[in-house]
Amino acid sequence: DQQVKQNSPSLSVQEGRISILNCDYTNSMFDYFLWYKKYPAEGPTFLISISSIKDKNEDGRFTVFLNKSAKHLSLHIVPSQPGDSAVYFCAASVDFNKFYFGSGTKLNVKP
């Protein structure tokens, strides 16, 4: 049973608009959350993270929001660019060693 779920397999957004990628988790013990970006034929690369003691973390065009009561995580990309087109994975950890990944959301940013 997946502890981290990304229920939208794909998302299409117009260039310049906001992309919102969502992630839900079931384990209330998770205390660290990350987003990874993956291009075809490459390994995932780290994008942004958030600790459970925060509800928001920003890095340039990327912002991650954490709603612990809802066990929900979201990644906002503003403005979206064609180079952002990739598969995005959310991941969560409870003991710094085991990271549980969602199934990924494929983002397509249209020029």
Place this chain on the structure above:
Amino acid sequence: NAGVTQTPKFQVLKTGQSMTLQCAQDMNHNSMYWYRQDPGMGLRLIYYSASEGTTDKGEVPNGYNVSRLNKREFSLRLESAAPSQTSVYFCASREQRGVNTEAFFGQGTRLTVV
């Protein structure tokens, strides 16, 4: 500055054959991981090594063995490959200093078992 290097990049095996996937990192990280990625399943942890000399099972360890040869290298072995092990395998490493840090991934090994 290679980061995490995996070999081979592609491999085709017959059912029952064995092979070892190699992984090396040059970032002096303590922790290393093996994941597999399957369509619709995301990345699932097979085994991990929190430090040199230790290994632990992840979510899907059956059919695999690992060796943490030294701080740099962490290998994954399939003793008797099965078609269900057709997947893309990723190795990752991470510095574990008691604070939250991200893992760095290799480019992956695409394995097909026929």
